[in-house]
Amino acid sequence: MGLLAVFLLWLLSLSRAKASNNIGVNYGQLGNNLPSPYLSIELLTKMKARHVKLYDANPDILNLLSNRKIQVSVMVPNNEISNIAVNRRAAEEWVRNNVLPYLPKTKIRYLLVGNEVLSSYSEQGRKMWRDLVPAMQMIKRSLKALNISSIKVGTPLAMDVLESTFPPSRGMFRYEIRDNVIIPLLNFLNRTKSFFFIDVYPYFPWSQNPYNISLDFALFRGGLSTRDPGSALVYTNLLDQMLDSVIFAMSKLGFSNIPLAISETGWPNAGDIDEPGANIFNAATYNRNLIQRMTTNPPLGTPARPGVPIPTYIFSLFNENQKPGPGTERHWGLLHPDGTPVYQIDLTGKSAAADFGPLPAPKNNVPYKGRVWCVAVKGANAMELEAALTYTCNQSNVNCDGLAPGRECYEPVSIAAHASYVFSSYWSKFRSQGATCYFNGLAQQTTSNPSRGPCKFPSVTL
Secondary structure, eight states: OOHHHHHHHHHHHHHSTTOOOOEEEEEOOOOSSOOOHHHHHHHHHHTTOSEEEESSOOHHHHHHTTTOSOEEEEEEOGGGHHHHHHOHHHHHHHHHHHTGGGTTTSEEEEEEEOSSGGGOOSHHHHHHHHHHHHHHHHHHHHHHHTTOOSOEEEOEEEGGGEEEOSSGGGOEEOHHHIIIIIHHHHHHHHHHTOOEEEEOOTHHHHHHSTTTSOHHHHTTOOSOOEEOTTTOOEESSHHHHHHHHHHHHHHHTTOOOOOEEEEEEOOOSOOOTTSTTOSHHHHHHHHHHHHHHHTOSSOOEETTEETOOOOEEESOSBOOTTOOSSGGGGOOOSBOTTSOBSSOOOTTSOSOGGGSOOOOOOSOSSOOOSEEEEEEOTTOOHHHHHHHHHHHHHHSOOOOGGGSTTSTTOOSOOHHHHHHHHHHHHHHHHGGGTOOSOTTTTEEEESSOOOBTTBOOOOEEO
């Protein structure tokens, strides 16, 4: 990239939506033990967050953000996209009901249509692919009709929109979405001077390949660099590589000037046994270094776009205990549900590393090798366990014959013991197809063999 192009990108960054280096936080609510919206907004204010991203347009939260210095992103839920795409009245009603009542006291700056829409491969999901850009256009027209010019429209996408990401210069969008979705999306973003919002998590490529990707490289800890043979650009961290793969992918379609915004990033502070590197030490290291990098003045940008600021939202405000999936899904928070910090963090970027207290030493940076079982959580509700046991035996092709009276796993006659056998059986059979040891919070992984006498529990060998 020539000096003139870099200079033009810098000028562009000043003109587009007032891009800011201030750090934002994602505020999700998938938990049954979270603080009230009032206390949550107070915590955000105390943390000096300058931006918050919501996953809906919760009226209580939007009212509580009134007269605050926090800029807000609201979201159209995925299940409303298809109707809005073909119904101008529905789009106008959405804006009238979820945006207009809160302006200007609540500083709504971004209206995001859907969340990771292009990551859904169901029949309904593929319909949303086609409806995404038309819905964004309808929302933009509705904002214009109501004389609202201060809000940019975008959509957060996951890294799986790319067919190739490494090296960055080979970045390329997936073939099945490139022409029908991505090019119209890029046209829209370019025309409206909005951002390409991307959810980017270095944890995932590192944890899937920890022996070939340096943990220090993923955590911005320096000392390592790699040269992209296609562009000759030098990279010192994994995040820059991932971001530049998106930039190169856009450039190949003729859109080299659309700015990036990181709609989600972070590092899990805990996880399951088969999720290496998910610990407080790494989470604190990643997020602290991320903040330092994104609040540096003048902005650092990336090797492909040096000096260009990237608005960044950390995921997430709280550990959310009702998020389904593997253990890491429930452990991305900066705060515990009681409002206390999981680790010290300064969203302003003004604190040096020496200003923070010591962190617990990481114990799972090397992948676990051995057998793992899936058992009932101690103290789990017996009625919920029985319902999960019955459903799993009846619906999932798991052989539960061993639990019949007189069979090898009948004793002890305990709902928890029987559920543990079924959970382990199911997980060991279907883990390769994406099954997790969760069962709506009733199960957890263990390295302690729960087998007893003639009853042998199936396991997963890592």
